[in-house]
Amino acid sequence: MANPVVDTADESQVRAANERRRRHYEASPLPVFQVGVEPSAKQDDLKWLYGEICSSWRMLTDVRFKLLGFVPTVSVVILISLLSRDAPGTGLTPMMRMAVSVFGLLITLALYIYERRNSELYDDLVSRGRRIEKELGIDTGQFLGRKDPKSRLVQHDVAINLIYGTALAGWLFALATNWLWLE
16 A cells, blocks of 8 residues: 555645646856855845846836836827817817827837837846846746746737737828828
């Protein structure tokens, strides 16, 4: 008869191994400290640096979510007013509508480019955070061992591209519509 304690421990290890396969453990290959620094001397520095990386990561996440709420909201409000027909002689002139459409398109495009750069910095911070967690001996932390998405559709970049793409399409539609109204 098998020992139930051993079976439970084996089952626990199998469950942990299966769970690890669904997580992302890739860390930056770049070391945090130069060779020759004593491990005990760098623990406090690693913890401080880890705190700074977490703080920067939270700040970038905060900026991302604020922009993801701001861009579509402002775009929709302005686009509705731009595409609403005013009575003759009221509201913006057709040239002003064109100018606002171009301005909205360029601002949205610039914010998307800014978001792409933030994504690069965000990914780099995650990679460095993973490296520090690895050097600290953390098995599954905030960065190391994150769950992989269950679907290709459920990812940050998909949502970001959808939100900015929709806003850019709205501005292009307003530009085309206002161009046709000029003629």
